[in-house]
Amino acid sequence: MATFDLILTGGTVHTPGGPVQAPVGVRDGRIAAIGDAGDAGRTIDCTGLDILPGVIDSQVHFREPGLVHKEDLESGSRAAVLGGVTAVFEMPNTNPNTDSADALADKVARARHRMWCDHAFYVGATAGNAEQLGELERLPGAAGVKIFMGSSTGNLLIDGDRDLARVLASGRRRCAIHAEDEGRMIARQGERVEGDPSSHPVWRDDESAMIATRRILSLARAAGRPVHVLHITTPAELALIAEHRDIATAEVTPQHLTLAGEEAYPRLGTHAQMNPPIRSGAHRDGLWRWLSQGIPDVIGSDHAPHTLEEKAKTYPASPSGMPGVQTLLPLMLTHVAAGRLTLQRLIELTSAGPQRVFGINGKGRIAVGYDADFTVVDLKARWTVTREEQATRAGWSPFEGDEMTGKPLGTIVRGHVAMWDGQLGEAAAGETVRFEPFLLR
DSSP states (O other): OEEEEEEEESSEEEETTEEEEOOEEEETTEEEEESOOEEEEEEEEOTTOEEEEOEEEEEEOOOTTTOTTTOOHHHHHHHHHHTTEEEEEEOSOSSSOSOSHHHHHHHHHHHTTTOSSEEEEEEEOOTTTGGGHHHHTTSTTEEEEEEESSOOSSSOOOOOHHHHHHHHHSOOSOEEEEOOOHHHHHHTGGGOBTTBGGGHHHHSOHHHHHHHHHHHHHHHHHHTOOEEEOSOOOHHHHHHHHTOTTTEEEEEOHHHHHOOHHHHHHHHGGGGOOSSOOOOHHHHHHHHHHHHTTOOOEEOOOBOOOOHHHHTSOTTSSOOOOOOTTTHHHHHHHHHHTTSSOHHHHHIIIIIHHHHHHTBSSOSSOOTTSBOOEEEEEEEEEEEOOGGGOOSTTOOOTTTTOEEEEEEEEEEETTEEEEETTEEOSSOOOOBOOBOGGGGO
């Protein structure tokens, strides 16, 4: 009889072949058996629960170093595992920027013994480091290269075609893109109305997104470099990406799939302000139509916390961004409960999709030999989001008071129980994410 470190019993296990009722045995941090009984150091009864592959959030801003009054690696990762997230990719617009080997190594060191989930860090592209990016993207802990084509939080910006081409020519891994056209947004600053955050999507309009996405697809094709367009807000962009699937993948966020500007700005004010903006209900519905066509590859939270004091500033002095890593899965499970997508499609968007898009090694599915990353959920649980439950240092959520259907009850990272029933595990045990070796040569 086999001996395991951990066995999950009684749950519905979502394998690549579909859901099965079977125990899952874990040994040395990896899945050792599906369906085989045995002894274990710890057994967790998951009767009535669903065991999903560990959720991967490939876009978070945890603000460390330099902006830790908003968030840090410990608090952000704590929010992640409380929300059922087992791994995150963290963004480079910190202070200083993550744009060098030393800055990347510093983040990796800061994460050790402090982050509750597994992690990797994007390297920010600049005109000054373009030729070094091919080396930087291969360093331990690197998630790849991030390009900001439009200004957002921080001072990473690279918007000229010549510099963008230099970045795309350096390296081979898929580049993550914030696609808003800086020139158009500068020209349209007069569209902002002081005190009225509903003017945010008028200023940063559909065309500012479409121009940037069209430009980066053209440059990527010329360079032969794959790109991943983040937080898409317009159906037209997804239609364009559908014509360029050989070089382009796409992300949508739970907030753009959930909120509509007509309701969100009057109710939430600057708490609904983010880049790219929350747009109309018609935009939201269009994203759902394309999601049903299989075009978005991943769901990312774009967790971008700011304090309540910062958000209380009068628009447009108020900063853009909202917390989201802790509510990513609950929001999407609620959409599953409402029949907007299947649980199988959600698994593709949050586990198998990120693995495929970024070439993650050993994650994204429940299969023998893979990391023992599990997100255990109660699909029937009905509950309400409260401010008090939010682990982010920002201390708020735009979804406070909203009723959810479906709740993460357990987060298991390489066999370590990081969270169970709202309680954190014994210690933070996150490690750097591994990537397929061929990407790092």
